[in-house]
Amino acid sequence: MTSKKKSVGVVPLGDVPEITLQVIADHITGCFKLTTQILPPFEPPDDALDERQLQYNAGIIIEAMEAMHFANHDKVIGVLNKDLFIPIFTHVFGEARQGGQCGLVSLFRLEKNPDGSTPPKSIIHERAAKVALHELGHLLDLLHCEHRKCLMHFSGGIDEVDEISLDLCEYCSIYLQDKLR
Numbered sequence: 001m002t003s004k005k006k007s008v009g010v011v012p013l014g015d016v017p018e019i020t021l022q023v024i025a026d027h028i029t030g031c032f033k034l035t036t037q038i039l040p041p042f043e044p045p046d047d048a049l050d051e052r053q054l055q056y057n058a059g060i061i062i063e064a065m066e067a068m069h070f071a072n073h074d075k076v077i078g079v080l081n082k083d084l085f086i087p088i089f090t091h092v093f094g095e096a097r098q099g100g101q102c103g104l105v106s107l108f109r110l111e112k113n114p115d116g117s118t119p120p121k122s123i124i125h126e127r128a129a130k131v132a133l134h135e136l137g138h139l140l141d142l143l144h145c146e147h148r149k150c151l152m153h154f155s156g157g158i159d160e161v162d163e164i165s166l167d168l169c170e171y172c173s174i175y176l177q178d179k180l181r
């Protein structure tokens with residue numbers, strides 16, 4: 001049996017800068033050695049918007065994406081500019097179900113530093129790439145990791161996103177190679 005290389009779709013949900021999508025796709029190719037394709041945009045479903053919180057429910061968007069059956073892509077990362085939440089957290093930078101097909105990255109909170117200042121575009125792009133790779137890691141069945149610098153370390157705040165690296169630790173790397181085999 002020949003193993004087919006996994007392919008990842010990157011899909012904008014609403015208005016997302018082309019350059020950000022390209023940065024995410026390039027990092028997926030560079031770091032995880034997977035083929036990527038940027039897909040046509042679609043609007044997040046209306047029922048994902050929580051009117052009270054003015055945030056989008058990540059789980060509802062992921063369900064809508066999974067219902068689209070992206071036949072040509074093993075994994076799909078949705079990228080949006082809206083603030084995301086899941087019921088147990090007030091906000092999340094991204095979300096993915098363990099081993100699922102579709103994950104999400106929100107750029108909304110990546111564009112400000114903890115002190116309220118605006119970072120250079122290069123930092124915003126690096127953060128978006130980290131969150132995208134982290135969520136893709138979950139889709140590929142990687143779990144959270146204790147290593148503070150590992151890409152799979154959990155980030156609750158933007159300072160933690162800045163602290164993790166774009167790389168997996170040795171342990172997570174071996175696990176990923178095994179998953180991709």
Ligand SMILES: [Zn+2]
Pocket residue numbers: 134138144153154
């Ligand atoms: Zn995670």
Ligand SMILES: [Zn+2]
Pocket residue numbers: 145146147150151152153168169170171172173
């Ligand atoms: Zn690790």
